[in-house]
Amino acid sequence: MAAFPDWNDLRDILLITEAGTLSAAARAAGVSQSTMSRRLAAIEAAGNPVFLRDESGRMTPNSRGRDMVAAARDMQEVFEKLRQRLTDAPPPLRIATCDVSARLFLSSALPLWSGRAESPAELTIVEDITLAAGADVSVGPMTAVPERCAGQSLGRIEWGLYSAPAYVVANRIRGRLDTLEGQSMIRASGSLAETAAYRWLPRQGGVVAMLAASTGAMIEGCAAGMGIALLPTLLAESDARLLPVDGPRPASSEVWAICDAARAEEPQIAGFFRWARNHFRNHAPGERRAG
Numbered sequence: 001m002a003a004f005p006d007w008n009d010l011r012d013i014l015l016i017t018e019a020g021t022l023s024a025a026a027r028a029a030g031v032s033q034s035t036m037s038r039r040l041a042a043i044e045a046a047g048n049p050v051f052l053r054d055e056s057g058r059m060t061p062n063s064r065g066r067d068m069v070a071a072a073r074d075m076q077e078v079f080e081k082l083r084q085r086l087t088d089a090p091p092p093l094r095i096a097t098c099d100v101s102a103r104l105f106l107s108s109a110l111p112l113w114s115g116r117a118e119s120p121a122e123l124t125i126v127e128d129i130t131l132a133a134g135a136d137v138s139v140g141p142m143t144a145v146p147e148r149c150a151g152q153s154l155g156r157i158e159w160g161l162y163s164a165p166a167y168v169v170a171n172r173i174r175g176r177l178d179t180l181e182g183q184s185m186i187r188a189s190g191s192l193a194e195t196a197a198y199r200w201l202p203r204q205g206g207v208v209a210m211l212a213a214s215t216g217a218m219i220e221g222c223a224a225g226m227g228i229a230l231l232p233t234l235l236a237e238s239d240a241r242l243l244p245v246d247g248p249r250p251a252s253s254e255v256w257a258i259c260d261a262a263r264a265e266e267p268q269i270a271g272f273f274r275w276a277r278n279h280f281r282n283h284a285p286g287e288r289r290a291g
Contacts, residue, residue, distance in 0.1 A: 009043050010072035013050055013061070016040065017069050018096070018134050020127030020190070021057050021213065028124050056189045057213070058127065073134065092122035093268055096135035098192070099125055100215045100232055101255055104285040105154055106139060113275055119268060127213060128191040136269055141195050141253035150264035152273045154280040156252040159197050161245040162236045164225040168243055177247035181205035184227030189213050200250040201230050234285055 005013070012025070016036070019025040026036040044050055050065035061069050080091045093113075097106055102125055114120040129140035145151035161180075163173075171183065185206035188198035190213040209227035212218045215235065222229040223241035230250070236242050257276055259269050 005043060005068060007075065009039075010068055010075065012036070012039050013043065013065060013068045014072035014076070014134070016051065016059055017061050017065070018124065018126060021059060023057075023213075024125055024127050028126075056211075058190055076134075090119040090268065092120045093117070093272055094122045094124070094134060094136045095139060096124050096126045096129055096137070097139040098127075098129050098141075098214070100157065100235065101129075101140045104157065104232060104234055105255060105280070109276075109279060109283065112279065113272065116275065117268075117271065121272075136263070137257050137259050137272060139257045140255060141197070142256045142258070143196050143254075145256060145258055148261050149258045150261045150273075151256045151258040152276055154255045154257055154276060155285060156254050157197075157285075158233045158252045159230055159250050160233045160236060161228050161247050161249065162222055162231050162242040163228045163245050164223055164241060165243055166225040167227065168245070170225075173245065175246065177245060179205050180228065180247065183207070184209035186210045186212060186218050186221050186227045186229040188218075195253065197230060197250045197253050204248055 012029075015028055016022065016025040019028050022036050022040065023033050026033040029036060040050070048064065050061060050068060051059040052062050053059055084091055095106065095110070102123060106123060110121045110123060124135065126135075129138045139154065141157055142151075161177075167173075167184070177183070183206040185201070185208055187193070187201060187208055187210070188195070189211040192198055192213055192215075206228070210218075210221045212221060215231060218229045218231060219235065219239060219242070221227070222231070223239065228245055229236075231242075236244070257273065259273075263269055264273070
């Protein structure tokens with residue numbers, strides 16, 4: 001008989017489901033990936049798998065896992081209602097985002113929001129931001145607001161090509177690159193590969209040297225000299241290990257905050273959208289880029 005999961009198991013299963021990968025779940029939980037991997041191995045012991053894995057490392061619950069996720073969400077809802085009743089504190093605004101939007105837009109802004117709002121914000125880094133399960137609001141680069149969603153534009157991300165100095169020297173890069181043919185390229189994987197900028201990149205040519213599901217991993221691979229990466233300029237220009245590569249670049253990406261259209265008038269969500277519209281009108285990172 002399969003071991004019956006306890007509440008800690010259910011919370012981990014829900015976290016992995018919402019984050020999409022073990023690495024993203026570990027970041028959200030504030031533990032190492034090896035710790036999260038050991039937890040999942042214990043849950044799936046005795047031949048009782050909970051997740052299906054694809055080649056890119058994304059994890060989706062199987063039928064057993066879906067039952068556990070449903071139970072975890074029910075228990076989470078009951079806990080939040082109890083916590084609110086006992087503490088008279090409203091639940092946090094749950095925001096799901098990708099690593100680049102967190103670093104450029106939300107990490108400095110959310111403390112300001114929490115200081116003005118009656119409830120704090122709870123930020124989770126996930127692989128797939130499109131109305132991530134359990135989130136009140138999702139934030140990330142999108143070409144348009146999805147159907148059945150309401151949205152607020154927060155600003156734009158400018159992109160550029162970067163590499164390590166050692167790569168530039170080894171490959172004798174001088175002047176502008178009109179094409180990326182023959183270059184070692186660091187490309188996106190998972191849901192990041194579906195964003196417009198990273199769909200544009202393979203059309204420019206080059207040989208895949210590394211695949212990464214986050215811009216943070218791309219920066220580290222780029223700094224190690226593995227190849228050329230397409231990165232947000234505000235992140236790359238602040239890293240002394242990287243050099244800009246003069247070459248083709250995609251159009252900037254618009255960053256949106258979205259929610260389920262049916263919930264757009266809820267006071268907490270509507271209040272955040274109003275605040276975000278005013279705040280990012282004056283503090284949009286993508287619009288402060290020089291040049």
